[in-house]
Amino acid sequence: MWPLPFIQLGLLGTAFWLWMLVDCAINEPTAGNDKLIWVLIILLAQVLGAALYLLVRRPQRLAGARS
Numbered sequence: 446m447w448p449l450p451f452i453q454l455g456l457l458g459t460a461f462w463l464w465m466l467v468d469c470a471i472n473e474p475t476a477g478n479d480k481l482i483w484v485l486i487i488l489l490a491q492v493l494g495a496a497l498y499l500l501v502r503r504p505q506r507l508a509g510a511r512s
Contacts, residue, residue, distance in 0.1 A: 458492045465495035
């Protein structure tokens with residue numbers, strides 16, 4: 446019974462990681478090397494890289510799209 450929360454947490458982390466990876470690969474502008482760098486950060490740092498992308502880059506991209 447005790448490993449169930451760990452399994453759920455692992456599945457949640459994997460889903461979040463995939464969501465940020467797909468978001469970056471599809472929506473990030475291709476100008477320069479920004480997309481490649483962010484994809485590598487997300488791939489290599491896994492959930493931490495995905496969290497960095499969510500907190501740092503995604504709000505900048507969304508704010509630029511609104512203006």
